[in-house]
Amino acid sequence: MSFNINSNRTIAAIATSVVGSTIGVVRLSGKNSLSILNSIIQKKINKPRYVYLRNIIDNNEIIDNAIVIYFKSPWSYTGEDMVEIQCHGGYVTMRRIYSLLLKMGAEPAQKGEFTKRSFLNGKIDLTQAEAVNSLINSSNTVLADNSIKMMNGIFSDRIKDLREKILEIIAFIEAYIDFPEDDVDEISPEYLNSNIQRLYNELIVIKNTYSIYKKLKEGIKVAIAGRPNAGKSSLLNACLKEEKAIVTHIPGTTRDVLEHTLYINGMNVTIYDTAGIRSTEDTVESIGIMRAEKTLMDSDIILHIIDASVEFTSEDKYIYDKIKNKRKIIILNKIDLGKCLEKSFFNKDNIVEVSLKTGEGFDNFECLLQNEINIENFVDNDFDFFIDNERYVNSIHKVVLILQKILDEINKPLEYTAEDLKDAKDELGSIIGEIYHDDILDKIFSTFCLGK
Amino acid sequence: MKKDFTYDVIVIGGGHAGCEAAYISALLKAKTLLLTINLDTIGETPCNPAFGGAGKSQIIREIDALGGIMPRIVDRSAIQVRMLNTKGGAAVHSLRMQIDREKYRYEMKVTLEKIPNLYVKQGKVKNLLFNNNELSGVICNTGSTYYGKKIIIAAGTFLGGKVILGETEYNAGRYGEPGSYSLSDNLKEIGFNTFKLKTGTPSRIAGNSIDFSGLEKQEHENIDQNFSIWEKNTVKNGRDCYVVRTDDKVHEIIRQNIEFSPLFKGIIEGKGPRYCPSIEDKVVRFFDKDSHKIFLEPEGNNTDEWYMQGFSSSLPEKIQNTMLKTIKGLENCHIFKPGYAVEYYSIDSTQLYNTLESKNIKNLYFAGQVNGTSGYEEAGAQGIIAGINAALSLKNKEKFTLSRNESYIGTLIDDLILKGTQKEPYRMFTSRMDNRMIARQDNAYYRLSEKAYLAGCITEEQFDIIKKKTLKIKEVNNYIAVNKVKNKTFLDMLKTQNTSLEDFPDIIKKFELTFDEIITIESDVKYAGYIEKHNKFLEMNKEWTEKKIPEFIDYFKIPNLTIEARQKFKEINPVTIGEAGRISGISSSDITALILYIRKIVKW
Ligand SMILES: Cc1cc2nc3c(=O)[nH]c(=O)nc-3n(C[C@H](O)[C@H](O)[C@H](O)COP(=O)(O)OP(=O)(O)OC[C@H]3O[C@@H](n4cnc5c(N)ncnc54)[C@H](O)[C@@H]3O)c2cc1C
Ligand SMILES: Nc1nc2c(ncn2[C@@H]2O[C@H](COP(=O)(O)OP(=O)(O)O)[C@@H](O)[C@H]2O)c(=O)[nH]1
Numbered sequence A: 001m002s003f004n005i006n007s008n009r010t011i012a013a014i015a016t017s018v019v020g021s022t023i024g025v026v027r028l029s030g031k032n033s034l035s036i037l038n039s040i041i042q043k044k045i046n047k048p049r050y051v052y053l054r055n056i057i058d059n060n061e062i063i064d065n066a067i068v069i070y071f072k073s074p075w076s077y078t079g080e081d082m083v084e085i086q087c088h089g090g091y092v093t094m095r096r097i098y099s100l101l102l103k104m105g106a107e108p109a110q111k112g113e114f115t116k117r118s119f120l121n122g123k124i125d126l127t128q129a130e131a132v133n134s135l136i137n138s139s140n141t142v143l144a145d146n147s148i149k150m151m152n153g154i155f156s157d158r159i160k161d162l163r164e165k166i167l168e169i170i171a172f173i174e175a176y177i178d179f180p181e182d183d184v185d186e187i188s189p190e191y192l193n194s195n196i197q198r199l200y201n202e203l204i205v206i207k208n209t210y211s212i213y214k215k216l217k218e219g220i221k222v223a224i225a226g227r228p229n230a231g232k233s234s235l236l237n238a239c240l241k242e243e244k245a246i247v248t249h250i251p252g253t254t255r256d257v258l259e260h261t262l263y264i265n266g267m268n269v270t271i272y273d274t275a276g277i278r279s280t281e282d283t284v285e286s287i288g289i290m291r292a293e294k295t296l297m298d299s300d301i302i303l304h305i306i307d308a309s310v311e312f313t314s315e316d317k318y319i320y321d322k323i324k325n326k327r328k329i330i331i332l333n334k335i336d337l338g339k340c341l342e343k344s345f346f347n348k349d350n351i352v353e354v355s356l357k358t359g360e361g362f363d364n365f366e367c368l369l370q371n372e373i374n375i376e377n378f379v380d381n382d383f384d385f386f387i388d389n390e391r392y393v394n395s396i397h398k399v400v401l402i403l404q405k406i407l408d409e410i411n412k413p414l415e416y417t418a419e420d421l422k423d424a425k426d427e428l429g430s431i432i433g434e435i436y437h438d439d440i441l442d443k444i445f446s447t448f449c450l451g452k
Numbered sequence B: 001m002k003k004d005f006t007y008d009v010i011v012i013g014g015g016h017a018g019c020e021a022a023y024i025s026a027l028l029k030a031k032t033l034l035l036t037i038n039l040d041t042i043g044e045t046p047c048n049p050a051f052g053g054a055g056k057s058q059i060i061r062e063i064d065a066l067g068g069i070m071p072r073i074v075d076r077s078a079i080q081v082r083m084l085n086t087k088g089g090a091a092v093h094s095l096r097m098q099i100d101r102e103k104y105r106y107e108m109k110v111t112l113e114k115i116p117n118l119y120v121k122q123g124k125v126k127n128l129l130f131n132n133n134e135l136s137g138v139i140c141n142t143g144s145t146y147y148g149k150k151i152i153i154a155a156g157t158f159l160g161g162k163v164i165l166g167e168t169e170y171n172a173g174r175y176g177e178p179g180s181y182s183l184s185d186n187l188k189e190i191g192f193n194t195f196k197l198k199t200g201t202p203s204r205i206a207g208n209s210i211d212f213s214g215l216e217k218q219e220h221e222n223i224d225q226n227f228s229i230w231e232k233n234t235v236k237n238g239r240d241c242y243v244v245r246t247d248d249k250v251h252e253i254i255r256q257n258i259e260f261s262p263l264f265k266g267i268i269e270g271k272g273p274r275y276c277p278s279i280e281d282k283v284v285r286f287f288d289k290d291s292h293k294i295f296l297e298p299e300g301n302n303t304d305e306w307y308m309q310g311f312s313s314s315l316p317e318k319i320q321n322t323m324l325k326t327i328k329g330l331e332n333c334h335i336f337k338p339g340y341a342v343e344y345y346s347i348d349s350t351q352l353y354n355t356l357e358s359k360n361i362k363n364l365y366f367a368g369q370v371n372g373t374s375g376y377e378e379a380g381a382q383g384i385i386a387g388i389n390a391a392l393s394l395k396n397k398e399k400f401t402l403s404r405n406e407s408y409i410g411t412l413i414d415d416l417i418l419k420g421t422q423k424e425p426y427r428m429f430t431s432r433m434d435n436r437m438i439a440r441q442d443n444a445y446y447r448l449s450e451k452a453y454l455a456g457c458i459t460e461e462q463f464d465i466i467k468k469k470t471l472k473i474k475e476v477n478n479y480i481a482v483n484k485v486k487n488k489t490f491l492d493m494l495k496t497q498n499t500s501l502e503d504f505p506d507i508i509k510k511f512e513l514t515f516d517e518i519i520t521i522e523s524d525v526k527y528a529g530y531i532e533k534h535n536k537f538l539e540m541n542k543e544w545t546e547k548k549i550p551e552f553i554d555y556f557k558i559p560n561l562t563i564e565a566r567q568k569f570k571e572i573n574p575v576t577i578g579e580a581g582r583i584s585g586i587s588s589s590d591i592t593a594l595i596l597y598i599r600k601i602v603k604w
Helices: A033-038 A091-103 A113-120 A126-137 A141-151 A154-178 A189-208 A210-218 A232-242 A283-298 A314-322 A362-372 A390-408 A414-432 A439-447 B016-027 B057-065 B070-077 B101-114 B182-189 B248-260 B279-285 B317-325 B376-394 B408-419 B441-455 B460-482 B490-495 B505-511 B515-526 B528-545 B563-572 B577-581 B588-601
Strands: A011-014 A023-029 A051-058 A061-071 A082-088 A220-225 A248-254 A257-264 A267-274 A301-307 A328-333 A351-353 B006-012 B032-036 B050-052 B078-084 B094-099 B118-122 B125-131 B134-140 B145-153 B162-165 B168-171 B194-206 B216-218 B241-245 B293-298 B305-312 B335-337 B340-347 B364-366
Touching: A011 A091, A011 A113, A023 A033, A023 A091, A023 A113, A033 A061, A033 A082, A051 A091, A061 A091, A082 A091, A113 A126, A126 A141, A126 A154, A126 A414, A141 A154, A141 A210, A154 A189, A154 A414, A154 A439, A189 A210, A189 A390, A210 A267, A210 A390, A220 A232, A220 A283, A232 A257, A232 A267, A232 A301, A232 A328, A267 A283, A301 A314, A301 A362, A328 A362, A351 A362, A390 A414, B006 B016, B006 B134, B006 B376, B016 B032, B016 B070, B016 B101, B016 B118, B016 B145, B016 B376, B032 B145, B050 B057, B050 B070, B050 B376, B057 B070, B057 B094, B057 B376, B057 B408, B057 B441, B070 B078, B070 B094, B070 B101, B070 B376, B094 B101, B101 B118, B125 B145, B125 B182, B145 B376, B182 B194, B194 B317, B248 B279, B248 B317, B279 B305, B317 B335, B364 B376, B376 B408, B408 B577, B441 B460, B441 B515, B460 B490, B460 B505, B460 B515, B490 B515, B515 B528, B528 B577, B563 B588, B577 B588
Parallel strands: A220 A267, A220 A301, A301 A328, A328 A351, B006 B032, B006 B145, B032 B118, B145 B364
Antiparallel strands: A011 A023, A023 A082, A051 A061, A061 A082, A248 A257, A257 A267, B050 B094, B078 B094, B125 B134, B134 B145, B162 B168, B162 B340, B194 B305, B194 B335, B194 B340, B216 B241, B241 B293, B293 B305
């Protein structure tokens, strides 16, 4: 993407969806934002950050009644003068206002240009700009929620904070080295060790949050298991029917495992229908079964369906034992035919009785399933955000290695530690995309009373 | 034009920058005139009677490697020698010498008087002269005119200088010497941006009024160290310094009298250095610190003046006097000279090339405190670079510059021309180096002497000494890589943390290694990983950092460049991509945008 950012251009864009909402936003950014706005409203405005209700006029004709707000540079999203017009929604009105703005001298904004201006004017840092991009590309609400947090700087603030802590240690060392005659105490290996260890731990936690992102990207894997005729296909069909509008059909690569993607709790869920799993001597069949078993073992949740109208068979038991340690829901099916197997037989929590034929109990099952599909069930860590970009992982990994090296060589003379810490500090800085100058000296002088 | 009054190079100012510039220029066979306001203050050290220390000893050794004069004069006039930071490795070792102030001045003056091609003269420059828009010489306030092809301005704290002491302020370059006002105006007229800076100095007190008994001593160290490799000097009867401490009594006096401080009254506008705060500044800014350390340093062997390091003040003399008398050991002290502050104009050093020649006015160079630095060593470093370049350019020889990576001097000048000193006077610190493990005080000669020799700054004989040392070190390196004790090469043994070359006296004897050579060999082994990593990094970026930016570039036409970057680039006009990247406020995406744009408009 390359275009001319010319501060003389005032750009306009429709900021909200033109379908399906009652209110829409059209905005302007650039030097002439206010004058262009004033050329299309009845009573001119001038105060920034005030809400005005105004008629929008085109050729003496009122085309809408809208709320208009003026943001004065640099206190706006892009850092330039900006105007927001909150008008009535719908294609026709928004388009008319937009065209009117162009007629008055605004130019169409290119894709991402508002954010780009914001970045170029130093309003947001690199991770925040990247977050805007991942927000636009988020495939589910958990990812989107996270992008919004990233956009607000939750991650860059953490990185800045860690960087600052490293800087503090560097300043301590450098003050000791550069002011050998002043009252600066030598930093002790114990102090170094505990502080570096703490930073190290914090970074590992952040780094590990990437697994959450990866999990979310690939989605939650749900496998249906059960002996032939237990009701696996019926269960799958019932699930798909519920979610019809957003089901995508991905034909399974083998006929042993079929997969379908659903959207549950704001997350992508792939359901695998495995062919019957049982012990067999037949080699051809056993290849298929092995594949099915693998799918089962790789899945995050197993829906084990059991025909409850008959006794618990050895086939049922074979599967039951196989998946003993997996997260699962046991579905006792065919209760319309009379219950031969009771819930109590299993002595388990996640168990539900249904009839896929009559639909009885299916909503209970859905409840259970929705509870299970929660990202926190699939990651080990507590988190308030997760990192969603491989670039961050790589940088953090580099820093972690450096800190590890310092911990391993904690008794070396301080100039070694300082050199390593500077590398760590710069690497963290590169995540945010900022280059710092003289930050070490600034820190030294704000912390210590030094000099002759 | 009388030939008598015509020179190749004219140096204005006989401070540390001017002396160094004039000396090297004459050595390079340029007919050089050194003009200074008062011949007897040539080589004056208006602040600390000391040279070296962290970040500065490295500069002095570099000046020595380039054939400069400061290191020899320091050695000759030293009265105390110490090595600082010996707990760390060689990267931070810093030699420091206390000097006899009078002796230093004397040695500098008589040395310069005797240098062929160098003409020292008392005179105060009023104006620069131009002929057809080309710099042609200077006019002094006596009316004398001197013509020169190259002019180096090294006017120190004298441009628009003002001394401030308590409630009085008056025009002066420093205590007891007139300032330079018409030259200051002249520079502004011809297009230099100037701004006010400030510095200060403590009082000098009479030794016979100090009660030294019971004061903590800081002793002269009997180590065999010199700043210069070219001549041998030894300090006989090394002097001691003493440490006293302020306590709440002093702090209370300051708090009660802060209204009399010119700094807090706003009389002083210039930015002062954070690393040389006045005592009143320390007490106000670090109010929770209950004591500050003060060093008493002798100013020489023939004088009874003692310098009070750490007690800079511009409070009225009466208050300084009261404060001093509350300090243990100084109860009866007599002030010879009160502390004071000086405010002066600096030029904006971003208007210079890395040769220290002005970007706007050809043949005009600036060196020293006039560029916003502070410190003798920093001044000398610039002096020698300006001097070499002025002299070399007479013969159209290639310019002489040092890079950040090979030297402290290179880092100093790079910072000056790219960052400027508007924020505060610039002093060197080891932490300013991109990698201080490479440029150390022990290895300055191996880094710089070849360049100096090729430029003509050191003689064949001098360079031979360095070549022999280099060869010897190489031999030792080979020897330790091959020879073993108990299955392990000496090299591998040296790599472990607690082993030193001194653990193998046989090697030292065999190769007759000096103290500095031992340090060099050992450090190159210990720091090898870091040095390699740094060099690799440089190599990787070299393709871009050395690329020249076309002169006709219009930064406002570059897409995707932040507004701040456009303004900074236009203001500073970086010569290479590397320079552009080191300007403060420039991010890596700015550099990417710049490179992409240049690639589009020219074939690189
Ligand atoms: C009060 C005071 C306090 C200081 N405190 C510190 C400190 O705390 N720490 C520190 O590191 N440094 C300090 N210094 C600075 C240190 O002394 C200088 O950095 C160093 O001396 C600068 O060297 P220079 O050659 O640039 O200038 P100077 O040593 O100032 O020399 C300038 C020379 O130029 C001559 N000159 C000026 N104008 C003209 C003219 N028009 N014609 C001819 N000759 C002219 C003068 O006579 C003088 O010889 C202090 C200086 C002063 C005066
Ligand atoms: N009565 C009754 N029959 C069911 C129920 N669920 C499934 N069936 C029937 O049982 C048979 C096997 O079901 P199917 O879903 O194909 O089982 P699969 O082999 O596990 O996929 C089909 O004939 C279904 O109609 C149920 O809840 N009650």
